[in-house]
Amino acid sequence: MEVTLVILKPSAVQRGIMGEIISRFERKGIQIVGMKMVKLTDETLEEHYSHLIGKPFFGRIKDSMQASPVVVMALKGIDVINAVRKLSGVTNGREAQSGTIRGDYSMSVQENIVHASDSQETAEAELGRFFSENEIFNYSQHLLPYLYAGDEL
Ligand code: TYD
Numbered sequence: 001m002e003v004t005l006v007i008l009k010p011s012a013v014q015r016g017i018m019g020e021i022i023s024r025f026e027r028k029g030i031q032i033v034g035m036k037m038v039k040l041t042d043e044t045l046e047e048h049y050s051h052l053i054g055k056p057f058f059g060r061i062k063d064s065m066q067a068s069p070v071v072v073m074a075l076k077g078i079d080v081i082n083a084v085r086k087l088s089g090v091t092n093g094r095e096a097q098s099g100t101i102r103g104d105y106s107m108s109v110q111e112n113i114v115h116a117s118d119s120q121e122t123a124e125a126e127l128g129r130f131f132s133e134n135e136i137f138n139y140s141q142h143l144l145p146y147l148y149a150g151d152e153l
Contacts, residue, residue, distance in 0.1 A: 003033060003136065004081045005126040006088075007115035008071040010064060011106070018071060021101060021114065025075055028087060029147040034074030034127075034136040040065050047129060057110075064110050072130040078152055081116075081123050088116045 006025070008018050025032065040048075045062050052058050075084060089096030093106025093113070106112045117123035127136065141147065 001076055001078055002080045002120065002123065003074050003076045003127060004084050004117045004123045005115075005130060006073040006075055006084060006117075007130075008073070009111070009113055009115060010067040010070060011108075011111040012113045013068045013070060015105075017105060017113070021105075022073075024087065024101060025073075025084070028083070029077065029143075030080060030084070031076040031141050032073060033076045033138070034131050035071065036131075036135065037069045037071050038130070039069045042066075044129065048126070061110060074127055074131055074136050078148060081118070081120060084116045085118060088114050 008021055012018050012021055022032070022035075042062065045065055046053060049058065049061060052061065077083060087101060089100025089102035091102075091112060092109045093102045093111070094108070096103035096106065096112075098104060101114055102112045117126050144153070
């Protein structure tokens, strides 16, 4: 099983749709193994979006991510990194497919509701950035036989 990091951005917190977004992950059968509300610091954001630091819009992304606290989540499942990226939709909410989170809730590139790790390496680094080891829980999912076939596990 993989674990991935999701951030419910200020666009989700301020619009009061945190619960709806969390429900989507739950309904899909993804296990929530860590979750907390945090305020993102400059330092954390410079690490988290280090690939965008040179871009002219980096300042506004930082402001947007600091406009309110965010919710960080650790989500577990088979191939969950890819599954959660698919559920999130492409970066630009206007382009994202209907049925995806960004496609259903966002009309913007920046105000696009969620962040989701994009690879195994990124997921590991991002989980380590936002969670300490004892904040990610290992507990059995009792409905597992109804979520996966035995040979998928
Ligand atoms: P990026 O890592 O490219 O996308 P994703 O979140 O889909 O992995 O960009 C990080 C965030 O930066 C993105 O969710 C929204 C913001 N952003 C902009 O505001 N404008 C842009 O042109 C880009 C590329 C990103």
